[in-house]
Amino acid sequence: MYKYDNYDQQMVDTRVEEFRDQAKRRLEGKITEDQFKPLRLMNGLYLQLHAYMLRVAIPYGTLNGAQMHALADIADKYDRGYGHFTTRQNIQYNWIKLEEAGDLLADLAKVEMHAIQTSGNCIRNISSDHFAGAAADELVDPRPYAELLRQWSSFHPEFMYLPRKFKIAVIAAETDRAAMRLHDIGIQIVKNDAGEIGASFYVGGGMGRTPMIAPQVREFVPLNQLVTYSEACLRVYNRHGRRDNKYKARIKILVHEMGAEEYTRQVEEEFAHMLDQGVEPPLAEIERLRPYFADPAFVDGPKTCDRSDPDFALWVDRNTNRHKHDSYVSAVISLKPVGGIPGDATAEQMHLMAELASKYSFDELRVMHTQNIVLPHVAISDLHALWTALEAAGLGSPNLDTIEDIIACPGLDYCSLANARSIPLAQKISERFAASGKTGELGQLKLKISGCINACGHHHAGHIGILGVDKKGTENYQLSLGGSEAEDVALAKITGRGFDEAGVINAVETVTDIYLGARNEGERFLDTYRRIGMTPFKEALYD
Amino acid sequence: MKILTGNDLKSGAVVWWDGAGWSLQVNDAVDVGEDADTIAASEEAARRVNVPYAIEATRDSQGVRPAHIKDRVRALGPTVRPDLTLKPTEPEALDWIV
Numbered sequence: 001m002y003k004y005d006n007y008d009q010q011m012v013d014t015r016v017e018e019f020r021d022q023a024k025r026r027l028e029g030k031i032t033e034d035q036f037k038p039l040r041l042m043n044g045l046y047l048q049l050h051a052y053m054l055r056v057a058i059p060y061g062t063l064n065g066a067q068m069h070a071l072a073d074i075a076d077k078y079d080r081g082y083g084h085f086t087t088r089q090n091i092q093y094n095w096i097k098l099e100e101a102g103d104l105l106a107d108l109a110k111v112e113m114h115a116i117q118t119s120g121n122c123i124r125n126i127s128s129d130h131f132a133g134a135a136a137d138e139l140v141d142p143r144p145y146a147e148l149l150r151q152w153s154s155f156h157p158e159f160m161y162l163p164r165k166f167k168i169a170v171i172a173a174e175t176d177r178a179a180m181r182l183h184d185i186g187i188q189i190v191k192n193d194a195g196e197i198g199a200s201f202y203v204g205g206g207m208g209r210t211p212m213i214a215p216q217v218r219e220f221v222p223l224n225q226l227v228t229y230s231e232a233c234l235r236v237y238n239r240h241g242r243r244d245n246k247y248k249a250r251i252k253i254l255v256h257e258m259g260a261e262e263y264t265r266q267v268e269e270e271f272a273h274m275l276d277q278g279v280e281p282p283l284a285e286i287e288r289l290r291p292y293f294a295d296p297a298f299v300d301g302p303k304t305c306d307r308s309d310p311d312f313a314l315w316v317d318r319n320t321n322r323h324k325h326d327s328y329v330s331a332v333i334s335l336k337p338v339g340g341i342p343g344d345a346t347a348e349q350m351h352l353m354a355e356l357a358s359k360y361s362f363d364e365l366r367v368m369h370t371q372n373i374v375l376p377h378v379a380i381s382d383l384h385a386l387w388t389a390l391e392a393a394g395l396g397s398p399n400l401d402t403i404e405d406i407i408a409c410p411g412l413d414y415c416s417l418a419n420a421r422s423i424p425l426a427q428k429i430s431e432r433f434a435a436s437g438k439t440g441e442l443g444q445l446k447l448k449i450s451g452c453i454n455a456c457g458h459h460h461a462g463h464i465g466i467l468g469v470d471k472k473g474t475e476n477y478q479l480s481l482g483g484s485e486a487e488d489v490a491l492a493k494i495t496g497r498g499f500d501e502a503g504v505i506n507a508v509e510t511v512t513d514i515y516l517g518a519r520n521e522g523e524r525f526l527d528t529y530r531r532i533g534m535t536p537f538k539e540a541l542y543d
Numbered sequence: 544m545k546i547l548t549g550n551d552l553k554s555g556a557v558v559w560w561d562g563a564g565w566s567l568q569v570n571d572a573v574d575v576g577e578d579a580d581t582i583a584a585s586e587e588a589a590r591r592v593n594v595p596y597a598i599e600a601t602r603d604s605q606g607v608r609p610a611h612i613k614d615r616v617r618a619l620g621p622t623v624r625p626d627l628t629l630k631p632t633e634p635e636a637l638d639w640i641v
Contacts (some may be wrong), residue, residue, distance in 0.1 A: 027553060029590045049595065049617050051555035080627060093625075097554045412613060413621035421616075423623045468582055473611055475641075 001062050001364065002147050002292045004112045006093040011155070014107045015116055019043045019100030027099060035174045038412075042122070042160075044115030049416050052096040055118040060128035060146040060170070060495055061089030061367040063113075065354040066542065068365055070111040072350035079102045081190050083415075085335060085343040087407060087458055088167070088368040089116060089127050094414055116154065123153035123234075127169045129177045130368040133293055134330045134376040136322040140197060142172035142189050145226060149187075149280070152227050159234055163241030164249035166234070167206075178333045179369060179485035181205045182461060184231055185303045192220045199226050203233050203263070204255030207455035211491050215265060216262040217279045225271075226276055228280045231269035234261065264497045296362035302381045303329040314440075315387050315398040327380055331361075333373040333390060334397035334405065338434040339427045342408040343371030349362060360386050369458075370407055372400065403438075403445040403512070404430040407458050411451030411468060412475070418451035420468025420475035425449055430504055433512075442512055445525045446484075461485035464511060465492040466504060477504035481511065481537055482529045493534060496542050514540050544574035544602060547582055549595030549613065557617045558592060559607075565592055567629065569618035570606040608639070615640045 004012070019039070026036040028478055040046075044055040056071070063071075071091055078100050079093040086092055104486045108114055115154035117124055126146045133141040149168060153159065159166070169178040180186035198220045205214030217435065221229045237251045240258065303326050307313035322327040327356045331355060336342050345353070355364045360382045361375035364400060378386055390396040399405045406429060409415065411422030420500035426449055433439050449460030452469075459465030465480040476498040483492030499507050512525070514537050519528040529537070544592040546569075547560035558565035559572040559581060566572070573583055579597035585590045592597050599610040620628030622637050 027590070029588075031592055033587070047550055047555060049613070050557055050620060051550070095555075099553045177555065412616055413623050416613075418613075421622060475612065 002141075003062060007108070009112070011109065012112070012114045012116070014116065015043070016102065016105045016109050018031065019105060023098055023102055027196050032513065038120065038210060040101075041119040042117070043101075043105065044118035045096070045098075045181075045317065046119060047416070048094065049414055050099055050413075051094065052097045052101065052102065053325070054090050054093045054104065054115055055086070056093070056113060056115050057118050057125040058090050058113075058127055058367050060143055061130050061133065061151050062132075062143065063365050063367070065358040065363045065365070067113055068350050068354035068357065070107065070113070072347040072354065074104060074107060075347040075350065077107070079132075082346045084341075085345065085367050085373070086370050086408070087371065087456055088125055089130070089369055090125055091367070092410075093409075112415070119165075120160075120165050122160050123156065123162075123166045123168065126150050126153070127167070127178050127183075127310045127369060129171045130174060130329050130366040130403065131177060131373050131376065132172070132323055132366075133171055133295070134321075134323050134328075135175075136324045137264070138173040139177055139191060139226070140172050140189055141293050143168045143219065144286055145172075145187070145189060145199070145223075146170040146341070147289050147292070148227065148286055149230060152230070152281075157240065158352060161286070162234070163243045164236055164246065164251075166237075166251065168230075172477050174487060175486070176487040176489070177311050177368075179458065179489075181489045182207055182211075182458075182485055183214065185230065186214050186229075187226075188481075192495050196222070198222050201229060201233065206250055206252040207458060207460045208250065209247060209455075210250075210455040211455070211460040212256060213491065214252070215255070217260065217264040223286065224283050225280060227463075228274050228428045229267075229271055231279055232267045232274055235274075236266045236271050240266075245302060261475070274497045284373040294522075295325075296364075296377055298325045298328060300378075301379050305383050309389075311398070312384055312387050314522050315396060316383060318398045318402065319400045320383070325377075328377050329380060329383065330376045331378045331383065331386060333375065333395050334370070334399055335372050335395075336399055336405050336430065337394055337397050337402060339431045339487070341423050342406055345373075349393060352389070353397070354520070356386060356389055370405065372405070384391065399439065401444045401446060402440070402448055403433050403464075403508075406430060407446075407448040407462075409450050409457035411449075411457075415451060415456075417454055417468035419453075420451050420452040420477065422449040422457055422466075422468060425466060425468075425477070425501060425504065428487055428501075429508055432505060432509065436509075438512065438516075441516065443524055447508070448483075458485060460491050461489075462492055463524075463529070464508060466508075469498060471498065475501060477501065479504060479507050479511070479541070481534065482526065484526055487502050488526070495534065495538055509538050544600050544607075545576060545579060545597050546572040546600045546607065546609070546619065547575045547579050548572070548617065549583070549586075549592035552590055552593045555593070560586070560595070569597065569600075572607045575594075577618055605639070612638050612640065
């Protein structure tokens with residue numbers, strides 16, 4: 001993985017001292033909260049329901065054991081012994097003290113981490129495929145390109161005050177594991193008919209109150225123009241994006257209102273203008289980055305393992321992904337125990353995951369946007385030992401992509417923007433389905449819960465989505481069906497009037513029963529929904 | 544009644560105006576009537592509290608209860624972590640929120 005050079009380290013260290021001074025001046029009353037707020041947000045420090053919350057960037061979700069150990073130490077030293085892995089492959093701490101924030105950031109910097117640009121109207125942490133560099137189905141490893149864009153977008157003076165926040169995802173497989181087309185810019189590394197590697201650009205996607213699927217604006221951008229084209233996309237947005245209304249300020253609104261064709265025309269015009277201006281880093285730069293993401297020293301070994309333990313076999317079937325080296329798999333550590341809080345991990349669990357990464361995965365971990373952790377390179381011969389250790393720590397839930405693998409935002413339990421609680425719903429739904437024994441029978445079923453219209457829980461992209469709303473001071477939940485964040489991307493549609501908490505849990509079960517009764521052989525929930533439509537579900541829910 | 548709340552500047556902890564200072568216990572909150580803006584301005588200027596604001600609440604035999612669920616969650620703590628609430632030994636206290 002990428003290692004800071006002296007310049008990177010100096011930049012981050014300088015920023016830590018700058019923020020330490022800003023916080024000190026705030027505590028001394030030399031600057032007001034209005035003056036301080038944009039400064040702390042630029043460093044990932046929010047004021048949430050119960051305390052300050054710090055969001056730490058994990059570039060494209062990749063981290064090493066030392067970094068995971070440091071995240072655990074921070075949970076113990078500055079928080080209350082746990083952290084929350086997010087849908088942008090980051091981690092958040094919920095109980096940070098302002099007077100300690102500078103020390104915390106200094107500790108992060110020691111392991112080449114920071115919280116810069118994890119908030120504010122700038123380019124946020126770049127996300128990617130959590131199986132990057134390991135998946136059997138990828139064209140190339142997308143992370144060198146994500147890293148190039150990370151370096152380009154960090155402290156980019158032109159894009160620090162965009163009309164609104166800006167999120168970029170980079171993938172390099174036909175299977176989309178990063179919700180690529182639901183980003184402001186989605187980039188897919190592709191090969192053209194001539195066999196050249198380049199980038200397909202999708203611009204103007206997003207969730208939130210106005211969900212949009214990004215249209216393709218360019219089928220193929222040569223890799224030696226990747227940064228320039230990205231900059232052209234940003235520049236047109238920065239010029240025309242609305243700054244008068246934050247609800248209409250995202251690039252998706254601009255692309256929608258301007259029209260994808262006109263937006264693309266302006267991007268191409270800007271791009272042509274920029275091509276000879278030396279914006280693009282030399283190709284040598286990407287070649288400099290590539291070795292950081294070189295394959296570890298894989299060794300040939302067994303291609304299969306003893307599956308006589310049915311619990312182990314189930315975990316292997318559900319929680320591992322095919323690796324490009326046939327003696328390895330990528331193993332998913334579920335942070336979704338039945339009745340647990342999706343994405344939360346204790347300091348002890350983080351330390352254990354770091355140790356297991358060191359022992360079994362070349363010291364590498366990934367954070368998934370589905371709030372789980374990946375050990376990307378696990379020898380098949382080590383799988384049973386890994387699973388045994390995970391089981392003992394409550395991290396062995398065999399539920400990847402099942403109805404128990406629920407994405408849930410922090411919701412009203414933590415978030416000042418939320419209208420309703422998300423986590424208790426996730427806990428009760430996972431308990432209901434685990435108790436009924438239907439989880440396996442239901443197969444792949446992605447359930448996503450957001451506590452407000454900002455959609456951090458990705459409810460628009462859920463096969464089943466739940467949105468919490470405030471109905472005259474009480475929590476109410478809208479159910480939606482048919483969304484997908486994957487390569488078959490779609491936005492979910494609302495079933496009808498909302499439910500209270502107990503009602504929406506029953507409604508989820510009703511919907512799954514309709515699916516089980518109507519499905520054809522081999523159909524996922526989403527396939528059946530697409531074949532039979534909304535009507536049978538609505539009839540069962542409301543008639 | 545109208546009560547005043549905010550977050551402690553240093554720790555970020557949720558606090559309630561008790562008539563003389565800031566308390567972690569919502570039950571200590573007093574009715575600030577029409578004085579909310581004045582108290583908020585002077586306390587914020589004194590750097591004792593961050594972004595204070597007034598909310599509606601009621602007082603009954605069980606104490607002070609904010610009108611809105613969001614403020615009740617703020618008052619007690621996250622419902623999904625009873626161990627981290629102000630009443631960790633009273634799991635039934637969470638019923639007070641909903």
